[in-house]
Amino acid sequence: MTAVTARAHTNIALVKYWGKADTKLMLPQTSSLSLTLDQFYTDTTVNFVSDLTADEVVLNGQRLTPTASQKVRHVLDLVRQQSDETRFARVSSTNHVPTAAGLASSASAFAALAGAASRSAGLNLSRTDLSRLARRGSGSATRSIFGGFVEWQAGIDDATSLAVPFQEQVDWPIAMVALVLDPRHKKVSSTQGMQSSVTTSPYYPAWKTVVADDLAAIKPAILAQDFTTTGEILEANAMRMHALTLSANPPFSYFNGESLAAMQTVRDLRASGVSCYYTLDAGPNVKVFCQEADLPAVTTRLAAQFGADQVIVAHPGPGIAFL
Numbered sequence: 001m002t003a004v005t006a007r008a009h010t011n012i013a014l015v016k017y018w019g020k021a022d023t024k025l026m027l028p029q030t031s032s033l034s035l036t037l038d039q040f041y042t043d044t045t046v047n048f049v050s051d052l053t054a055d056e057v058v059l060n061g062q063r064l065t066p067t068a069s070q071k072v073r074h075v076l077d078l079v080r081q082q083s084d085e086t087r088f089a090r091v092s093s094t095n096h097v098p099t100a101a102g103l104a105s106s107a108s109a110f111a112a113l114a115g116a117a118s119r120s121a122g123l124n125l126s127r128t129d130l131s132r133l134a135r136r137g138s139g140s141a142t143r144s145i146f147g148g149f150v151e152w153q154a155g156i157d158d159a160t161s162l163a164v165p166f167q168e169q170v171d172w173p174i175a176m177v178a179l180v181l182d183p184r185h186k187k188v189s190s191t192q193g194m195q196s197s198v199t200t201s202p203y204y205p206a207w208k209t210v211v212a213d214d215l216a217a218i219k220p221a222i223l224a225q226d227f228t229t230t231g232e233i234l235e236a237n238a239m240r241m242h243a244l245t246l247s248a249n250p251p252f253s254y255f256n257g258e259s260l261a262a263m264q265t266v267r268d269l270r271a272s273g274v275s276c277y278y279t280l281d282a283g284p285n286v287k288v289f290c291q292e293a294d295l296p297a298v299t300t301r302l303a304a305q306f307g308a309d310q311v312i313v314a315h316p317g318p319g320i321a322f323l
């Protein structure tokens with residue numbers, strides 16, 4: 001048993017996960033579907049050693065407090081339960097993002113952790129089982145085990161809630177342009193935000209119907225490389241997810257003023273003949289889905305309005321790898 005390093009990329013949900021059915025097992029209320037991105041990834045090294053009296057977690061060179069490392073230690077506990085390993089682990093993780101924070105995601109972090117920790121403990125898990133383990137750290141990490149388009153099937157228990165590659169090799173000239181509007185930590189965590197939406201938004205039952213319909217519609221659109229239909233579905237799905245925050249009690253929102261301005265810019269681009277669509281996660285940053293041929297028009301417009309340093313072009317990315 002030795003040090004193992006794994007690399008996992010982050011993903012952007014096209015049909016979003018927004019709500020847990022079981023907070024302990026991290027079972028979602030609905031399935032979801034994402035695209036793994038090439039530009040943002042996490043490298044994590046795990047080594048179980050005899051000289052520690054507690055797990056030691058270092059993120060981007062900074063030692064985490066026990067509170068900050070709680071989810072990481074939870075995943076390490078699960079690995080110890082599944083393996084013969086009883087020792088504590090030294091964990092070192094580095095997020096690779098082109099600009100300071102803002103897009104560093106728990107998705108890549110917990111996918112890389114699941115891979116490195118399980119292998120370091122002598123387990124040789126299938127990618128399906130890795131997705132189940134990653135899920136216990138963070139829901140969206142479930143999907144980052146695979147590359148390309150990935151579905152997280154909600155399932156009904158720990159055994160059945162897992163990621164399935166929908167299309168790993170993406171032979172479609174599309175891009176996702178990330179517009180970084182605020183790199184600070186979000187005020188309402190995803191966990192808190194989705195729990196509030198599930199328990200207080202009167203629209204939550206409708207959301208479950210929306211997701212089922214959107215999944216059924218986006219899959220054939222992706223397979224047919226139907227850009228317009230795919231874009232229309234992902235944009236509407238994102239706005240309906242955010243409607244769950246606005247309709248919660250108390251209401252909250254992840255948008256800031258620039259998010260609203262960027263959404264209008266995307267609509268203006270569309271009106272001028274440049275086909276592109278926006279999506280937002282639990283933060284103000286906007287991601288713009290476009291075709292490769294339209295990248296110059298999209299990036300030029302966004303850079304002129306928000307600054308060239310704020311615009312990062314990403315493409316479909318790979319699944320987990322061991323370095």
Ligand code: 2P0
Nearest residue numbers: 013016017138139140190191281282
């Ligand atoms: C998603 N998000 O499908 C959705 C859309 C953000 C908006 O999953 O509580 O870090 O750890 O399961 O996965 C971000 O939340 O939340 C997320 P937990 P996670 O990508």
